[in-house]
Amino acid sequence: MVEIYVLRLGHRPGRDKRVTTHVGLVARSFGANGIVIGDxxxxxxxxxxxxxxxxxxxxxEVIMGVNSVEYVKKWKSRGIVVHLTMYGLHVDNVxxxxxxxxxxxxxxxxAEKVPRIFYELADYNVAIGHQPHxxxxxxxxxxxxxxxxxxxxxxxxxxxxTVVPTPRGKKVLRI
Amino acid sequence: MVEIYVLRLGHRPGRDKRVTTHVGLVARSFGANGIVIGDxxxxxxxxxxxxxxxxxxxxxEVIMGVNSVEYVKKWKSRGIVVHLTMYGLHVDNVxxxxxxxxxxxxxxxxAEKVPRIFYELADYNVAIGHQPHxxxxxxxxxxxxxxxxxxxxxxxxxxxxTVVPTPRGKKVLRI
Numbered sequence: 001m002v003e004i005y006v007l008r009l010g011h012r013p014g015r016d017k018r019v020t021t022h023v024g025l026v027a028r029s030f031g032a033n034g035i036v037i038g039d040x041x042x043x044x045x046x047x048x049x050x051x052x053x054x055x056x057x058x059x060x061e062v063i064m065g066v067n068s069v070e071y072v073k074k075w076k077s078r079g080i081v082v083h084l085t086m087y088g089l090h091v092d093n094v095x096x097x098x099x100x101x102x103x104x105x106x107x108x109x110x111a112e113k114v115p116r117i118f119y120e121l122a123d124y125n126v127a128i129g130h131q132p133h134x135x136x137x138x139x140x141x142x143x144x145x146x147x148x149x150x151x152x153x154x155x156x157x158x159x160x161x162t163v164v165p166t167p168r169g170k171k172v173l174r175i
Numbered sequence: 176m177v178e179i180y181v182l183r184l185g186h187r188p189g190r191d192k193r194v195t196t197h198v199g200l201v202a203r204s205f206g207a208n209g210i211v212i213g214d215x216x217x218x219x220x221x222x223x224x225x226x227x228x229x230x231x232x233x234x235x236e237v238i239m240g241v242n243s244v245e246y247v248k249k250w251k252s253r254g255i256v257v258h259l260t261m262y263g264l265h266v267d268n269v270x271x272x273x274x275x276x277x278x279x280x281x282x283x284x285x286a287e288k289v290p291r292i293f294y295e296l297a298d299y300n301v302a303i304g305h306q307p308h309x310x311x312x313x314x315x316x317x318x319x320x321x322x323x324x325x326x327x328x329x330x331x332x333x334x335x336x337t338v339v340p341t342p343r344g345k346k347v348l349r350i
Contacts, residue, residue: 018194022309029306052307087338087345092324119343129327130338131204132227133315134197140312141319149267152304163262163305168294170262 003079003104004032004146005061006139009068009118010111013042022136023109024049024062030143031151032107034061038068057156072106072121079104080123084138085114088125095145098124107142109135178254178279179207179321180236181314184243184293185286188217197311198284199224199237205318206326207282209236213243232331247281247296254279255298259313260289263300270320273299282317284310 006027011020024035024045037045041064053060072081080103098105108118119125128138143151164171181202186195199210199220212220216239228235247256255278273280283293294300303313318326339346 015193018190019197022194022311025306025308026312029304029308030312056306085345087341087347089340089342090327092327116344119345122343125341125343127338127340129204130340131200131231131331133200133204134311136197136309136311137201137205137315140309141315144316144319152265152267156306163302165264165302165305166262166300167264168297168300169291170260170294172262 002102004143005034005036005106006032007036007038007068007071007106007108009038009108009114011037011040011042012111013040016111017042017045019111019136020045021048023139025052026136026140028052028060030140031147031154032143033059034063036063036066036071038066038071041065055159055161057159059157069117069121072108072118075106076121076123079106081106081108081121082124082126082142083108083114083118083122084128084135084142085110085119085125086127086130086132088127090130091126091128091142091145094124094126099146107139109139111135177277179318180209180211180281181207182211182213182243182246182281182283184213184283184289186212186215186217187286188215191286192217192220194286194311195220196223198314200227201311201315203227203235205315206322206329207318208234209238211238211241211246213241213246216240230334230336232334234332244292244296247283247293250281251296251298254281256281256283256296257299257301257317258283258289258293258297259303259310259317260285260294260300261302261305261307263302265305266301266303266317266320269299269301274321282314284314286310
């Protein structure tokens with residue numbers, strides 16, 4: 001089974017807390033095995049993510065404070081590195097090749113400015129369209145295309161809560 | 176041609192500035208005609224969005240400070256109201272019906288807690304999976320499914336900048 005990790009670059013504690021938390025929640029709910037927050041430690045983000053894993057299930061790993069450049073370099077001996085950027089090749093032109101490789105994937109998403117080295121180290125620079133939008137959206141759509149939508153039907157193990165879909169209102173089961 | 180607007184509920188200036196900006200950028204780049212920020216005015220968000228429209232093209236409207244409940248009620252005489260929530264019906268079970276209606280769409284996305292009235296006023300409460308994640312991701316995947324991926328190939332009018340896709344690096348044309 002292919003493993004996918006998401007590397008979040010350029011996280012600035014405080015300022016990026018909410019967006020990085022969204023990146024982490026999307027990583028988990030769209031089928032990635034974990035998030036790696038590069039170069040810094042931010043306990044408040046880790047706490048929010050681990051609380052969700054505790055309530056809604058996993059497995060999902062939260063790793064922090066690794067050196068991003070070294071981490072990417074090491075990953076290249078294990079699998080493929082995909083960097084999401086509006087300047088890259090259109091997802092529609094490369095997703096089949098990436099999926100078809102059958103290799104583990106590191107998906108790199110930046111905050112504001114991503115240093116040039118990551119464009120160079122990446123096996124694929126992939127654009128979820130060529131318009132400016134959001135690393136949260138880019139990650140979600142990339143994983144959705146990778147898994148062909150199946151990720152949105154996945155069950156999580158060890159969940160304490162589960163949603164019962166309803167046309168109106170909120171129905172949650174404790175399990 | 177169907178028109179789609181996105182209504183952002185519960186925006187708290189300051190705290191939600193970045194996430195609401197992401198919601199607006201996703202709305203634009205995934206094919207919506209505009210964003211409506213309900214109940215408050217936040218010039219810093221509007222400025223960021225209008226700057227992107229100026230550089231990368233439109234059309235894309237930014238509306239602020241309307242009464243959200245009244246806006247939703249009025250919209251129901253024009254088209255369909257879709258509220259994105261993890262508690263709703265799975266997108267895979269309703270997207271064809273929503274698209275098939277051929278009606279204008281108001282897509283409602285909340286911040287933290289969405290008041291009950293919006294669940295009741297919505298024609299569809301739609302879940303992009305039943306896991307907690309992000310309104311930015313939910314909006315992107317909803318629009319991607321609605322437009323069947325065609326939105327990521329759309330041209331914007333009046334753009335001053337356009338990306339030339341490259342495997343490595345950044346190439347932008349001034350037009």
